[in-house]
Amino acid sequence: MTQSHDLTVARQRAARIDLMIFDVDGVFTDGRLLYGPQGEFGKQFSTLDGHGVKLLAASGVEVGIITGRRSETVALRAAELGIAHVHQGASDKRAALDALCAATGIAPASCGYMGDDWPDLPVLTRVGFAAAPANAHPEVRQRCHWIAEQSGGAGAVRALCDFVLRARGSYDDLLNQVLA
Structure with a gap:
């Protein structure tokens, strides 16, 4: 789950987040882009990842x-999952993080971010909890607090959501609501 990363520190950091932010390509998806004659025509998303996001919001x-x-x-997809804070076309992800923090009133130290490649580094190195899918670039994995066993688009987001829910003490309560 974390290679040489300290799982106790990762749990402590995950427990303190109020805002979890995700990159899309390579995190929610496997990073492949599907194009046709009209341009992009689709991306594949995991329903497990989507449900994890809904559970985070519910907690x-x-x-x-x-x-x-x-x-x-x-x-x-963001609308379907109820994600209100969506910054697309962010050529400067650090500026997008600053704008998101200003809009929500949540400091970067209380944010988590999951990314997979170099453009994510300016955010990953500023947030309180940095995470990556298993197949993230080595420079990204080296700078993260937690690394999923799963690759992007193959359950990495859900694994992260479950980790955060457990760290915050919400996982069992949410599960018991379903089992009741």
């Missing part, structure tokens, strides 16, 4: 997206 954690690309597919 009181705000959820956001900061992505360098613009995609109507991302806008639709």
Whole structure:
């Protein structure tokens, strides 16, 4: 789950977040871009990841997206999941983080971010909890507090959501609500 990373520190950091932010390509998706004659025509998203995001929100954690690309597919998926904080076309992800923090009143130290490649580093190195999918670039993995066993688009987001929910003490309560 964490290679040589300190799991206790990762749990402590995850327990303190109020806003969890995600990149899209390579995190919610496997990073492949599907194009046709009209341009981008789709991305594949995991329903498990989506449910994890809904569980985070149900536990009181705000959820956001900061992505360098613009995609109507991302806008639709974010709306479907109830993600209100969506920054697309963010060529400067640090500025997007600053804008998101200003809009929510949440400091970067109380934010988490999951990214997979170099453009995510300016955010990953500023937030209180940095995470990556298993197949993230080595420079990203080296700077994260927690690394999923799963790759982007293959359950990494859900694994992160479960980790955060457990760290915050919300996982069992949410599960018991379903089992009741």
